[in-house]
Amino acid sequence: MPAVSSAMIAVGIAALLAGLILVRTRFIAATGLGKLLVLGPVFEAVALAIFAVEHFLAARDLAPIVPRWLPGALFWTYFFGVALLATAISFLIFRCVRWSAALLALFFLLIVVTVDLPGVPKGLHERLFWTLTVREISFACGALILAASQFPGAPSLAHLARGGIASGRPLTASSPIRILATIARAALAAIFVFYAIEHFLFPHNVPGVPLEKMTPSWMPAPVLISYFTGLTLLAAAPGLLIPRTRRLAAALAGSVLLLLTVFFYIPILLTELHSPLALEGVNYVGDTLLFAATALFAGFDPVQPKRP
DSSP: OHHHHHHHHHHHHHHHHHHHHHTHHHHHHOOTTHHHHTTHHHHHHHHHHHHHHHHHHSHHHHGGGSOTTSSOHHHHHHHHHHHHHHHHHHHHHTOSHHHHHHHHHHHHHHHIIIIIGGGHHHHTTOHHHHHHHHHHHHHHHHHHHHHHHTSTTOOOHHHHHTTTTTTTOOOOTTHHHHHHHHHHHHHHHHHHHHHHHHHHHOTTBOSSSOOSOBOOTTSSSHHHHHHHHHHHHHHHHHHHTSTTTHHHHHHHHHHHHHHHIIIIIHHHHHHHTTSTTHHHHHHHHHHHHHHHHHHHHTTOOOOOOOOO
16 A cells, blocks of 8 residues: 555654744753653654544455444544544644543543454463554553643642642542552553563564564564563563653653654665565554653643743
């Protein structure tokens, strides 16, 4: 599908250029590691825009993924394409992010519940099944953390532990989201460990999200790249759970995954561009970029309420 892959690439480049322009103000205002973390929504938007185009132009190929019990498979394929594009635009202009990110988390969780979990009996002992299922869960976790970060003044679990309810201090409606975000960050740390182990066990598979694709023979030091990625994820996992190291851990994992996207997956895509593997190559770029953004989201904290 050269036309589909070309359109996905074109839209991805356009989204990246637009995102880098629109993020400029927030990038300048950010300091230290925040300058990298603030790019997370841009990278997420690029990946979502790429996948939205695939939903529009390759709808008939994607429709069979929709559960059989849900009528109108083609309609839902287009519907979610529109949803992904709307979310990408929301992230690019950084408006209504708390709601678009929350709905994106719901989207990925729906995939897990309706597509992945029904396949547990068949895929219970298959590595690829769990790799894909965990991938969707990680994307949901990242989106949920981003959504929670956009609720000003949301109380933390430490606030609850100090008796936020018993003392009569009011809790905002965002409290459950903050609690869910804490759980999501812990789940994401566990997923980092899971993927790290996979990198050590299957070093010849492509890194980042270690799926079934093998690293091309022309790629230098494939085992070293895989081990380095695994060690990065393993080191970042506990750091996500510690407030003082959270931003550093997220930036570390996100930057390595971003480097993989640019210097590993894009070169592979270029070699496959005029072959039947072009669409697969674009999808691997999008998946890894989405995982990089997910890692960066783990370093997001709630925005501070504006002072009067």
